[in-house]
């Protein structure tokens with residue numbers, strides 16, 4: 173039977189301090205997060221003129237980036253679940269639709285998808301509204317953040333579908349058979365037997381998707397969303413100091429991604445040993 | 448054996464099953480009476496598992512008829528009803544890997560039988576006592592020996608109060624020293640009057656518990672007899688097969 177708990181990755185031996193075992197429970201990579209934050213503070217302290225100004229200017233961009241990433245990620249989890257279960261469906265129509273979705277979306281660059289959602293999608297809605305004489309649709313104005321999140325969810329949902337599918341398929345068939353032989357319905361065996369086990373298989377790649385989504389969210393800067401990247405460009409356009417701006421923006425992204433990666437690793441460790 | 452005139456609890460009539468080109472069941476007909484213990488033997492690939500799996504519809508059959516306790520296996524609703532009444536024990540145990548022994552026994556009672564937690568746990572504790580591992584309620588399957596896992600699997604099936612128990616080679620994945628503890632549980636169950644269909648080559652168990660033995664080969668039941676009759680059979684294929692099993 174599967175599910176042998178993997179041995180815990182025991183920190184690294186280089187960091188080994190006799191008697192300091194409890195300290196080592198803290199993932200040494202948190203040090204890297206601290207280092208980058210330290211560097212940012214140092215830059216701001218030493219030369220506040222561009223660096224503090226840049227930080228203040230892009231602050232609301234950071235909020236937008238985090239908001240978009242988290243919102244899109246939550247919807248992606250749902251979209252991926254639907255897509256993944258669709259891919260595994262016995263029903264040929266559901267299976268076909270899910271497969272088509274995954275294959276088409278994964279074959280088109282995210283940037284092109286975002287541009288289509290922002291520029292083409294509203295026009296399509298307006299034209300449908302005109303044909304059907306529904307004024308609410310005919311006068312539809314796209315909200316940039318909404319279409320950006322939509323674009324990210326549709327795209328990442330396709331990749332997530334494959335992760336769910338693989339995770340569910342990795343659970344031995346005997347588990348479903350045992351559940352069904354006890355009289356559980358298809359849904360009950362998914363809900364109580366398969367998904368709780370699949371979650372642990374799925375979690376590491378899902379965590380990676382979160383970090384990737386965070387980085388790819390910078391693409392929404394080209395479709396009128398004032399995220400961290402776009403705010404950086406706006407600052408540069410006024411003050412003409414590309415080196416400082418992009419150094420600062422890059423460091424801020426690094427803090428976000430390193431922090432998320434640590435968070436993901438922590439969640440993984442927790443769920444691996446609990447139950 | 449009980450009288451033939453009694454309505455059988457399992458009625459299998461001319462069942463055929465194909466896996467693509469493979470003809471796994473070639474028209475199997477079998478009645479099992481209430482309280483009867485039937486042991487099925489036969490070479491690997493002869494369709495024993497497939498037959499067992501058709502009885503609770505883990506496998507769909509292509510033609511023929513199966514009626515379990517008066518319920519024909521045709522609609523999805525009937526299939527779930529039948530599965531509730533039929534317990535199955537697998538060669539590979541198939542305990543739910545993410546749940547403790549207790550939760551393995553409680554889960555289906557709660558979601559299928561809708562029993563309250565307290566009552567489900569009481570049933571579970573009683574059954575763990577019965578299969579001889581009352582102290583393992585909080586262990587996870589992976590922490591148990593194969594023999595213990597299989598006994599938990601039996602208890603899990605019994606927790607649903609099945610009318611019929613199916614066993615598919617329940618001891619063939621076990622180390623020899625663990626086989627007896629599982630067979631003892633099965634023997635006790637047989638003596639309590641449980642209807643059992645058992646695929647197993649444990650001849651000691653068959654001799655002690657079986658009312659009837661079936662020999663399957665190439666998707667057909669080729670001989671049907673009491674253990675005594677079968678062991679002294681003059682049937683060519685039966686002799687050949689028993690020669691292999693009995694060493």
Ligand SMILES: Nc1ncnc2c1ncn2[C@@H]1O[C@H](COP(=O)(O)OP(=O)(O)O)[C@@H](O)[C@H]1O
Pocket residue numbers: 466469471489490491492493494495496497498
């Ligand atoms: N899921 C399956 N897909 C394809 N062929 C199968 C499947 N299950 C069983 N078979 C085939 O059906 C025949 C009967 O198998 P089975 O019932 O498992 O035999 P036994 O349990 O007696 O060893 C074999 O030829 C086997 O290869």
Ligand SMILES: [Mg+2]
Pocket residue numbers: 495496497616
């Ligand atoms: Mg078999």
